[in-house]
Amino acid sequence: MSKIKKIKNYWELGYQIADIVEHTLTLPEPKLILPTGSTPLSLYKELVNRQLDWSSVTTYNLDEYVDNTIQDQSYRYFMVENLFKHINMDEDNIYFPGDTAVWPQMDYGIGVDLCLLGIGGNGHIAFNEPGSSFQSETRIVDLTEETIKDNSRFFPTIDDVPTQAVTMGLKPILSSKKIIIMANGKHKKDILEQAMYGDITEDIPASILQTHTNMEAFYCD
Ligand code: PGA
Numbered sequence: 001m002s003k004i005k006k007i008k009n010y011w012e013l014g015y016q017i018a019d020i021v022e023h024t025l026t027l028p029e030p031k032l033i034l035p036t037g038s039t040p041l042s043l044y045k046e047l048v049n050r051q052l053d054w055s056s057v058t059t060y061n062l063d064e065y066v067d068n069t070i071q072d073q074s075y076r077y078f079m080v081e082n083l084f085k086h087i088n089m090d091e092d093n094i095y096f097p098g099d100t101a102v103w104p105q106m107d108y109g110i111g112v113d114l115c116l117l118g119i120g121g122n123g124h125i126a127f128n129e130p131g132s133s134f135q136s137e138t139r140i141v142d143l144t145e146e147t148i149k150d151n152s153r154f155f156p157t158i159d160d161v162p163t164q165a166v167t168m169g170l171k172p173i174l175s176s177k178k179i180i181i182m183a184n185g186k187h188k189k190d191i192l193e194q195a196m197y198g199d200i201t202e203d204i205p206a207s208i209l210q211t212h213t214n215m216e217a218f219y220c221d
Pocket residue numbers: 036037038039040118119120121124125126
């Protein structure tokens with residue numbers, strides 16, 4: 001039975017998940033799946049502060065927009081600004097879906113030690129929107145109206161929000177050895193509870209996480 005860990009505030013959320021990342025970084029050649037969005041910002045700040053050794057780490061980001069004309073809203077740019085440029089990552093070890101060479105590896109299991117996830121208001125993880133198959137592989141998807149609206153806060157106008165993305169599928173996400181899902185804010189409480197305690201249904205993609213044997217959910221409001 002999954003359980004949501006209630007954290008007292010947003011900075012503490014980042015701190016506690018940073019402890020888990022720090023532990024993962026002690027493994028030989030650690031592999032991490034990383035999210036973008038507003039939720040992981042306190043985590044990335046804390047990780048930067050800790051000045052950890054990332055030299056043997058490989059990271060795979062969950063998603064990237066397709067045909068994005070606003071480059072500083074690309075997820076690669078977000079990661080460089082908020083994490084990669086502050087740590088000693090080897091650039092060759094940074095992967096985004098859409099880097100064609102790495103798709104097959106993502107789909108057939110890359111032995112990821114830790115996968116970090118946010119949750120969308122509609123229960124999506126990465127850009128696996130409601131209705132995505134639990135067996136889905138890495139692929140190009142159309143974004144839902146709700147996601148386009150949610151993400152429009154980062155763009156000059158809603159018309160600038162890309163309508164497609166490349167997303168890691170639910171199947172490769174689920175193949176990670178450990179998964180952490182995090183949510184910040186009351187507006188995410190209901191959907192996180194539905195995902196963790198409700199029916200396992202493709203209508204709420206995050207609900208498949210209940211079947212993972214090493215998964216934790218963190219929430220603060
Ligand atoms: P957020 O996005 O962290 O900006 O709330 C999470 C998500 O949509 O996956």
